[in-house]
Amino acid sequence: MKQLKRHLNPATVISCIALFVALSGAAVAAKTTLSKNAVKTKNLASGAVTTAKLKNGAVTTPKLRNGAVIGAKIAPATIGSGQLANGSVRSGQLGGQVVTEPKIKNGAVSESKLGSGAVTSGKLASSFLAQLVRNVTYVTETSPNDSEPEKSVTATCPPGKEVIGGGARINSPSSVAVAVSASYPSVDANNGRIGWIASGHETPEEAGSWQVVAYAVCAEI
Numbered sequence: 001m002k003q004l005k006r007h008l009n010p011a012t013v014i015s016c017i018a019l020f021v022a023l024s025g026a027a028v029a030a031k032t033t034l035s036k037n038a039v040k041t042k043n044l045a046s047g048a049v050t051t052a053k054l055k056n057g058a059v060t061t062p063k064l065r066n067g068a069v070i071g072a073k074i075a076p077a078t079i080g081s082g083q084l085a086n087g088s089v090r091s092g093q094l095g096g097q098v099v100t101e102p103k104i105k106n107g108a109v110s111e112s113k114l115g116s117g118a119v120t121s122g123k124l125a126s127s128f129l130a131q132l133v134r135n136v137t138y139v140t141e142t143s144p145n146d147s148e149p150e151k152s153v154t155a156t157c158p159p160g161k162e163v164i165g166g167g168a169r170i171n172s173p174s175s176v177a178v179a180v181s182a183s184y185p186s187v188d189a190n191n192g193r194i195g196w197i198a199s200g201h202e203t204p205e206e207a208g209s210w211q212v213v214a215y216a217v218c219a220e221i
Contacts, residue, residue, distance in 0.1 A: 132221070137161060139195070139216040145171070145209050149202045154186050156195035157218035165217040166196025172210035177203045180212070 141155040157163050168183035182199035198214035 133164065134220040135161070136164075136217065136219045139218055141198075141214045141216075142171075143200075143212045145211045147202075147207055147209050149205045150181070150199070151201075151210075151212045152182070152197065152199040153212055153214045154195050154197045155214040155216035156186070157193075157216055160220060161218040162221050163193045163196055163216050164219050164221070166198075167215045168196075168198030168200070169213045169215070170200050170210060171213060173208055176206045176208035176210050178206070178210045178212075179203050183214075 137158055139155040139157060141153045143151040143153045155166065163185050166183070166185065168180045170178045170180055172178045178200055180198065181201045182197060184197055185193045186195040186197045188194050195218075196214050196216035198212050200210070200212035202210070
């Protein structure tokens with residue numbers, strides 16, 4: 001004991017203390033190595049996991065909570081046509097006025113896409129109608145004014161035109177009972193509509209004179 005006291009001095013004591021501290025530090029450092037799953041959610045401080053701490057591809061689809069990705073989290077122009085599943089965009093998802101004329105591809109609206117009665121005359125431009133019907137001509141033909149019991153006349157269209165409508169009329173005094181018996185298009189051997197036929201007859205036979213008139217509306221088609 002006396003021999004130990006002889007070797008103790010302030011320098012020796014301080015050296016021993018420093019040695020113990022250094023050894024204790026090594027032991028603490030060794031204990032900082034974390035085992036698997038040692039860090040729980042409750043051990044993470046708010047804001048501790050930043051973007052820079054996430055490895056590329058670390059956040060996968062199963063890690064996303066339902067409803068976690070909302071519109072405000074999606075950057076403009078990030079969702080292209082390649083990201084949309086077939087049939088994912090339905091009419092209910094389209095806002096008002098979003099499908100405008102420039103958005104419709106040429107030939108995209110086919111006959112099968114049009115509903116019954118969808119295209120009315122009010123939807124057709126006047127220039128389009130003018131292309132369907134051009135150079136309209138009105139033609140009339142009147143029968144002789146006599147007392148024949150039955151008469152028939154045809155209003156014939158000019159060459160190069162077809163009849164697109166027509167009608168019939170009786171000209172007679174009120175004392176003579178006459179009726180229209182027929183009014184229909186005139187068709188040639190090639191099924192071309194070349195005019196309009198109008199017929200009439202007395203009911204009953206009368207002594208007075210009368211006429212039947214045929215009207216034809218002709219045009220280039």
